[in-house]
Structures are given as C-alpha cells and as structure tokens.
Amino acid sequence: MVEVLLVILAVVYFARRARGHGPAKDPLASLLSGAETAGIITAAQRDQLLAYASQHAPPASAARLGGAAWLGVFAGLFVVAGVSLLIARNWQEFGPMLRVGAFLATLLVVGEAAIRMRERSYGVSVPLELLWFFLPLLGIGLYAQTFQLTGDPMQPFLVWLALTAALAWLSPRPVVAAVHTFAMTAVLFAGNFVVDAASAILGNGRLAPRSMLVIPEGGATPLAWGLSFALLAAIAVQSLRLLPRSHRHHFIGVAAAWVFCLLVAPTPFHVAHPAWIILAALALVTIGMVATTWLDTSVEERAPGMTMWLGIIYALTFTWHMRDPASGAASGTGVAIIEIAFVAAIVATLLLPNQRLSPQPAWALGMKAALVVPLVLATLYLGDDMYLVWLAAVGMNLVLLVVAVGAMWHGSLVHEPAQVNLGVLVLVALLITRFLDVFGSMLQSGIGFIVAGLLLAALSWALERMRRRLLAGVREVPA
C-alpha cells in the first residue's frame, strides 16, 4: 500500500514538474540564441534560420519515435495480443453470422477512430493504427476458425500484407511501415525456408498443404519465385521510401541473408560443404558492407554488416581445431553463385571510392586489403591440405589483430572515438578467447587463467592509458 502511494506521489510530482517546465525547449532555437548572444549571427539571421528550419525540417514526430510513441506501440501490440487470444478462445456459442458481424463492426469502429485520431496524441492514435493494421490478420484467423478453413500456411499472411500495404504508405508515422516491412521479411524467410521444414520435422503427417512460397530442393514453382522476388522488391522500395532515414538500407542485408539461406537450405542451390558455406558467408557480408559504405549510410545501417563480418572471422579463428579437411555435397548452381559472389565482393571492394573508407588514401587501401584478405584466406578451406587450413586459421587471427589495432589507430587519426572503442573491444575479445582456447587440463587451465588474468590486467591498464591518450588527443585537435 505504501509502495503504491509512493509511486502515485512520484508520478504526480514528475507530472507537475514537467508541466512547470512547460514544453521542451527547441535545441535549435537555444543554439541560435546562444550564437546570437556570442555575436556570431544577428537577431534577423536567427529568425530567418528558425523560419527556414520550420519550413524544411521534418516534424519531430515524423522523424523519430519518442517515449510516448513507443508506449503507444506497446499499447497497440498488447491490445492486438489480447484480441488474438480472445479470438483463439473460440466462442462456439456464438454463430457464424454474429462473429462476422461483430468483426466487421470492430473493424469499422477501429478504422474510423484511427482516422479521426491520426493527428492527435500518440497515446491513442498509434495503438489504434496498429490495431487496424493487425485486425485483417485476426479477421482471417477468425474466419478460418469459424468456417473450418484449412489451406496454404502462408496465404493468410500474404493476403494480410497486401490488404495493409496501403495503410503503411498512408500512415503519417513510420510505425506501421516499419512493422509491415518487418512482417514482409518474416513472411519471406518463413515461407521460403522455415514453414515446410518445420512441418516435416515436427511430423504432423503432412496435413497442411505445402506453402506457396516454399523453395524446395526439387525446384520451386514460378509462383513461389515471383512472389519471393515481389516481396524482396517491396521490402527494398518500402525501406527506401517509408522507414526512418537511418534505417533505410537494411534491405541490403536482408537480400544478402536471403541469398545465403538459398545456399544453405534444402533448395536447388543447396550447398552442404562447410568451406563453400564459409566462402559464401564472407563474400555476401563483404558485398553488403561495401554496398552500405558506398551509399554512405548511417552507423545503424552499417553496424549489422560489420558485426557479422567480425563474427565470421572470429568464428574462423577456431578452425585451428580442425583435424580433417572440409567435405560435403555442393550443387553446381550453388557453387556458381558463390564464385560470382566471391568475384563480385573483391571487385566491389577494389572499386569502392577511397574517401568512403578514410580521408587518408593509405588507410583506405589498408581497409580494402582487410576486406579482401579474409576472402582469399577462406579459399584455403577448400583444399585437402590441413596445413593450409591451419594457415587460414592463423591468418584469421592476424586479420582480427590488425583490424583491432588499425581501428584504434585510425580512430585516433580521424577523431572517431567509436572506432577506438571498437578496436579495444575486438582486441580484448580476441586475447581472452585465445587464452581460454589454448589451455587444456585443469593444471594448465588453472595456471593459464592466473597468468592470463595478470596479463589481461596489465593489458587493460596499458590499453586504457593508450585509449585515454588517444581520446584526449582527439579532443585537443582544434576544429
């Protein structure tokens, strides 16, 4: 009881405090006022800049989601989940006519309310928009339940996505567009690679018809290919036109992941040879990284590719444990795709404008080398000679080491603390991993852990000193 009272008092206090402060100050207005006070611009220029910004800058609500919008998103999702469970309960006592009528009435009320509230508060309009967005899917489920419909497992989702595409384009906020784009991606991957495989694994006696999106080993139908490419195109167009500016190029990664799944899933392009899979993963992720770098995309758009690339090379540092050369079946078309991706990755890296990587040409060339070398090293896994495989593993360790040190060094040169931090993170992760990786028995491990701990403490101290010196250097450089 006391806790509840305290919570209420806290809420009232913060609400009054927020009201007392009035609306949040516009940071641009504050900045320009400061500039005017400092004599950098005149009062007239300040007013002109503010007028220009009010006309040309996107409204804050459309550009990004604040706390209220996120609460609205979760409110909408909670209501959707609740409606879904209510439908799943299966109200058998109500006849089909009543169910259909109730659904149509609900759709009408929610849709009309969403339209009327669209320009008002997030707390109401975002949940209503999301509810309207999901209602067609819930309606399809309700009709299937009411009329005992059995059919293609992906068709309801495709119909839902088609019905709600216009809503994603007409919404003044990116919430519905983002959820719709994510749903298209999920349907694409689930329909192509997951649903049928899961059905086969879980048994079920093949009761459900095969998904119209499935790409089986025996060859997909023209409809499956057509729908898959249409979904990929829709994901790309919708990402470019509707998603927030810093997330518009994630579709490049989606496309690369889709090609990779074509290669590793049981499709006509199936490849079960680990070395070819390694080469495919590295080539595709390199293409994705080069593409996002070429397009000068945001950090958010480049981070997944960079993380994936580092993750693959990190995983390959363990291949010194391999005792037998890689082997496995690989379809001719799959190998051809990987070879094309390999060549494309190297050519694209070499053609990438230097200034996209670094303002200093020598560093740009070094980064290109860092992208190409793992690809070349990965070809060593294709051979039968284990010494070449172990050489590749050592090479991957060296690549990570060079990338880590290079990131710290380059970050200090171009005043990018994020690069310095990334380098520190990669280096420490690599060192810890190798310390843990090379020790075997309890005696060795015990001594190894103690020595490693002491070395890491010393290294941490040295790295922190170096990092502080570098970051201090960054701050001291005049603008």
Add this chain to the structure above:
Amino acid sequence: MTTPLRILLAAHLLFFGAWGGQLLTSHRDVAVVWLATEPVDPRDLLSGHYVALRYPMTTATRIGCDLGSDGFVGGMVFVRLEAGADAIQTAEGYVVPSEAAGCSTTPPLPGSGTWIAGRVDTGGVITYGIERMFVGENDPLRQATSGSVVAKVAVNDNYEGRLLALVTKHTPTAPAAE
C-alpha cells in the same frame, strides 16, 4: 488527407464483408457426408486448439488415383464419395461413413454423385481443406485425436468440402497400415 484512409477502410470492410457473405452462404443446403478419420501422431503443437485430421482418401495410391508419372503436384483432383458398407457407432447413433469410389483430374459432370475436390501435394498426398477442426478452449473434443472421431462434411456444388462437426466414435479404429 483522410479520404484515402476512408477508401482503404471501405475496401477492408468490403473484402471481409464479401468473403464472410460467401462463406456464410456457400455451403447452405448442400450434400452432407460422414468421413472416417485415421490416427495422426503427433498432433501439431504450434497452431493452437484444433484437431488435426487425416482421411483414408488423403493418400492417392490408397484410393486408386492415377496421378501420372509427374505426380500432378499442385493440380486439382476430384474424388467421388459413396456410402461405405459398414456403419460406425457414435455418440449420436450409427452413421455410415463415405468412401472414395473414384478419382478424376477433370471436373465431374453435374449430377454424377457427390464429389470432393482436393489439391495434390508431393508424395501423392491430397489435401481437401478439411484437415483441421478448430475447437473451443473448454471443448472435450480438444483432447480428441484423428481416428477417434468421425467427421461430418458438407460438400457444395463447387466440390468444396467444409467440416461441420466431429462426432466421437464409441470404438476407435486401429491405426491403418500405410
């Protein structure tokens, strides 16, 4: 600016209204048959509360359906249903399940008996759209398995089947040999 959204809402309402109307009327006053079911194990654990059903006519070879060398995958077949020889005792009295008595890859002539349409999948499996019976949260049928129930199916003039009910058998059928 709200006009396009109102048009979209009207389109949604029209879509679900028309579809709901079609579903409400498509199986009125049509032939009703009983179909024996076969055990299916395991049940689908992912898709909520429904009884998964399999029928003898699910396998093309078991009903003498010649689908050609290419398997006719994705094609539509029509299976003629006739009342079988044996009655089954159920909770609602004796019912006579229908059995597959013919198969055609072309639509049958009108008035040539009761036919049900199915789509051919890989391995000669035919699905008829009557493989799931959704049941309520507290319905005792939720614990039923295919083979322990008889399915009541309506078949309309377009040869589309729709599950109307499941009735528990008093003596469950043993699993059929494939």
